[in-house]
Amino acid sequence: xxxxxxxxxxxxxxxxxxxxxxxxxxxxxxxxxxxxxxxxxxxxxxxxxxxxxxxxxxxxxxxxxxxxxxxxxxxxxxxxxxxxxxxxxxxxxxxxxxxxxxxxxxxxxxxxxxxxxxxxxxxxxxxxxxxxxxxxxxxxxxxxxxxxxxxxxxxxxxxxxxxxxxxxxxxxxxxxxxxxxxxxxxxxxxxxxxxxxxxxxxxxxxxxxxxxxxxxxxxxxxxxxxxxxxxxxxxxxxxxxxxxxxxxxxxxxxxxxxxxxxxxxxxxxxxxxxxxxxxxxxxxxxxxxxxxxxxxxxxxxxxxxxxxxxxxxxxxxxxxxxxxxxxxxx
Numbered sequence: 001x002x003x004x005x006x007x008x009x010x011x012x013x014x015x016x017x018x019x020x021x022x023x024x025x026x027x028x029x030x031x032x033x034x035x036x037x038x039x040x041x042x043x044x045x046x047x048x049x050x051x052x053x054x055x056x057x058x059x060x061x062x063x064x065x066x067x068x069x070x071x072x073x074x075x076x077x078x079x080x081x082x083x084x085x086x087x088x089x090x091x092x093x094x095x096x097x098x099x100x101x102x103x104x105x106x107x108x109x110x111x112x113x114x115x116x117x118x119x120x121x122x123x124x125x126x127x128x129x130x131x132x133x134x135x136x137x138x139x140x141x142x143x144x145x146x147x148x149x150x151x152x153x154x155x156x157x158x159x160x161x162x163x164x165x166x167x168x169x170x171x172x173x174x175x176x177x178x179x180x181x182x183x184x185x186x187x188x189x190x191x192x193x194x195x196x197x198x199x200x201x202x203x204x205x206x207x208x209x210x211x212x213x214x215x216x217x218x219x220x221x222x223x224x225x226x227x228x229x230x231x232x233x234x235x236x237x238x239x240x241x242x243x244x245x246x247x248x249x250x251x252x253x254x255x256x257x258x259x260x261x262x263x264x265x266x267x268x269x270x271x272x273x274x275x276x277x278x279x280x281x282x283x284x285x286x287x288x289x290x291x292x293x294x295x296x297x298x299x300x301x302x303x304x305x306x307x308x309x310x311x312x313x314x315x316x317x318x319x320x321x322x323x324x325x326x327x328x329x330x
Contacts, residue, residue, distance in 0.1 A: 002048045010042055018043075021307075022094050037304060043093030065091060065306060066099040066122040068109060070129035072154055074222050074250055078279060079295050080129065083152065086299020087126065094307065096123070106134050113138065118147050124306050128152030128165075136162070148309045152302035155196070156319055163315040165301040172291045172322045173200025176245045176273045179289070179324050181208045183271055185243030191220040191230050191255075193247045197275070201245055215239050220251055227254025235262060242270055249274035249281050252288050256329065260285065272329040275322075287327035294320045 004022065008015040013035075021031065021039045067087060073079040084100070091098060099122060103109045109132070118125065125142060127135070131153040139149050139162055149162050156166040173196065180188055181204065188210075190201045198217075205212055216239065218230040227246060231254065234241060246252035252274030259266055266272055266286050273289040274281070281288040301318055309315045 002043075002046045004048070007039065007043050007046060007048060010046065011038065013039075020311075022048075033304070033308070036308070040090055040093055040304070040307075044089055048093045062121060062123050063095055064097045064099050064122045065124050065126060065303075066101065066118065067126045068101045068103060068112070069127075070103055070109070070132060072130045073276070073278075074248070079276070079293065082295035083128070083299035083302075086296040086301075087303045088299075090300045090303035090307070106132055109135055110138065113142070115142065115145060115147075118142065119145060122147065124148040124150070124310055126150050126152065126302055126306055128302060129154065131155045148306065150302055150306045150309060150315070152298055156317060163305050163309070164317045165298055165305060166317070166319050167293050167298060168319045168321055169194055169196035170200040170203070172275050172293070173197030173245065173247070174204045175200070175322060175324055176275065176291045177201045177204035178208075179273055179291075179326070180243040180245060180271050180330060181210070183243075183267075183330050185271055186210060187213070187216065187241045188243040188245055189216045189218065189230075189234060189241045191227065191244065191246045191251045192217050193220060193222060193251075197247050216241060220247075222248045222250055224250050224254040224257070227251035227256075228258045229254075231255040231258040235264075244270060244272050246272065246274045249276050249278040249288055249290055252290075252329070253280050253284060256284050256286060256288065267328065267330050273324075277325055281325075281327065286329050289327045289330040290325050292323045292325060294322055 004018045005015045008018045018039055021036055069080055071080040101112055125147055128151050143149050151162055151164040153164055153166060156164055177188060192198045218233060220226040220230040244255050246255060252272050256266055256272055259270055264270055275291045277290045277292045281290055297320055305315045
């Protein structure tokens with residue numbers, strides 16, 4: 001059985017510091033965020049199993065973090081699963097149990113958010129997924145009655161005192177466009193849905209001194225058929241293009257299908273890039289390049305922010321940066 005002293009010996013630090021980090025009882029002890037992450041990840045890697053009963057016995061804590069999630073993404077994108085894996089892997093070596101609840105409407109969240117029950121059952125509340133601005137006043141109220149809240153809404157919100165972990169959507173549009181420009185594309189289509197990603201697309205064109213052509217902008221929802229329809233519309237209008245920046249991998253997959261059916265080669269004639277790094281990227285005849293949404297990292301960051309908040313630290317919002325994964329479509 002792995003003990004806290006084994007983790008301390010592995011890292012060359014004191015057992016007391018390991019104990020404080022894994023129990024959330026930091027008190028006035030200061031620790032660098034990088035070392036906190038290292039302790040948690042080392043505990044996880046070694047298979048450390050905490051004695052969660054001891055948390056309430058020695059600290060008066062309830063030993064539970066509530067995680068309320070409003071799922072986002074089309075079926076199969078696995079955003080929610082990846083985020084929850086990140087949260088689980090971060091909390092597993094600590095003293096905390098997880099109370100998971102899924103909601104798809106604001107009223108469902110309000111129905112299951114009994115303030116008295118939360119005060120008696122949990123030490124903190126993580127809320128995230130689809131951005132729901134109307135819930136922010138309620139979250140502020142929960143904070144005021146002593147329930148620490150951290151959010152991981154997909155888009156950053158502008159509310160004070162509630163830290164949020166989010167993905168830089170503007171960077172997703174910019175990175176994808178820059179990638180196709182670097183690969184030689186000059187007439188680049190944008191499937192527009194999220195305006196932040198669209199702004200990133202326009203910024204990349206400006207930086208490369210490429211002319212913005214409104215005919216290359218096609219409104220499209222997130223799905224496969226939406227990508228196919230948008231591509232079909234461009235081809236039927238005889239609009240010349242050599243690259244497509246989709247706003248989801250599902251859009252990009254639909255575009256790939258339509259291009260191949262029309263005898264257009266990918267990536268020789270048209271290069272494609274999506275967003276999210278969904279499992280679908282490997283499903284077609286040509287694997288899809290993508291811009292990541294860093295969902296696993298988002299979950300880890302949200303859980304680590306909560307751990308720091310419970311330890312009495314001042315926690316700031318974080319906007320995580322995406323990465324390019326180049327595959328066969330570009």
